Amino acid sequence: MKIETTRFGDIEIKETEIISFKEGVLGFENLKEYVIFEMEDGAPLMWMQSATEPSLAFIIIRPFEFNDKYTIDISDGITEALKLEKSEDADVFAIVVIPEDPSNMTANLQGPIIINNKNKMAKQIISTNSRHKIKHYILEEMQNNRNNEQGGK
Amino acid sequence: MLVLSRKKNESIKIGDDVEIVIVDIKGDQVKLGIKAPRSISVHRAEVYEEIQRENREAAKNTTKITGLGNLFKKIKK
Numbered sequence: 001m002k003i004e005t006t007r008f009g010d011i012e013i014k015e016t017e018i019i020s021f022k023e024g025v026l027g028f029e030n031l032k033e034y035v036i037f038e039m040e041d042g043a044p045l046m047w048m049q050s051a052t053e054p055s056l057a058f059i060i061i062r063p064f065e066f067n068d069k070y071t072i073d074i075s076d077g078i079t080e081a082l083k084l085e086k087s088e089d090a091d092v093f094a095i096v097v098i099p100e101d102p103s104n105m106t107a108n109l110q111g112p113i114i115i116n117n118k119n120k121m122a123k124q125i126i127s128t129n130s131r132h133k134i135k136h137y138i139l140e141e142m143q144n145n146r147n148n149e150q151g152g153k
Numbered sequence: 154m155l156v157l158s159r160k161k162n163e164s165i166k167i168g169d170d171v172e173i174v175i176v177d178i179k180g181d182q183v184k185l186g187i188k189a190p191r192s193i194s195v196h197r198a199e200v201y202e203e204i205q206r207e208n209r210e211a212a213k214n215t216t217k218i219t220g221l222g223n224l225f226k227k228i229k230k
Contacts, residue, residue, distance in 0.1 A: 025208055026201060026204045026205045026208050027204075027205035027206070027208040027209050027212075028208060028212070039221065039222070041219070041220065041221060041222035041223075042222030042223075042225065042226065043221040043222040043224070043225050044225060045221060056212055057212075057214070058208075058211050058212060058214070059211065059214055059218070075191060075192075075194065076191050076192055077190075077191060077192030077193060077194055078194075080192055095207070095208060095211045096211060097207065097210050097211045097214075098214050098218060098221075102218070102220075102221060102224060103224055105221075105224075108204065108207050108208075108211070110200070110203075110204060111204035111207065111208070124204070124208075125194075126194065126196050126200055126201070126204065134203055134204065134207050135207075139224060139225070139227075139228065142225070142228050143228050146228060
């Protein structure tokens with residue numbers, strides 16, 4: 001099937017690639033379907049493009065790209081809602097904000113997106129971990145993470 | 154909206170599974186206790202609003218986004 005996008009023109013996708021948010025994303029409750037694809041310039045970022053609203057595309061990142069100690073506790077309510085049977089089936093993303101100076105890009109770890117890769121059901125959840133903030137400076141944390149890795153060797 | 158008056162230690166039930174107890178009242182602050190099954194998520198409303206705001210901010214990535222890969226290459230190994 002074909003979806004229209006403002007940034008990438010018309011793109012051809014398989015229906016099975018569509019991830020669906022039963023409740024939408026907070027603030028965008030009416031839009032339920034998205035597709036995810038990689039950004040093509042070597043950044044560990046991905047696009048989450050709305051399948052129905054051409055102009056809406058979020059940039060997302062897997063949190064462990066910049067923090068290898070990242071963990072998230074997924075409550076029973078969430079696993080039930082997503083019909084998630086095994087934690088290996090879950091994919092976790094954070095939504096990224098790119099400000100005017102892109103080197104200050106931030107990831108929202110307080111409201112991560114959980115996707116069940118088995119059935120493509122998705123949900124934006126609220127993390128109860130107080131270390132998960134709404135703005136994590138991606139590049140800074142990534143550098144610190146690297147430095148720590150080296151320190152450990 | 155249903156509005157109820159409650160005193161300290163009184164509670165309200167929402168459905169069969171959720172109970173909200175007025176634990177304490179001091180001046181303009183009320184302390185609530187919430188008994189709910191683990192499948193029901195309970196959060197302060199501000200948290201939702203903050204995440205909504207952040208999502209809207211993220212959706213504004215309308216300007217041309219190029220060269221982000223280069224920023225990541227600068228991270229020292």
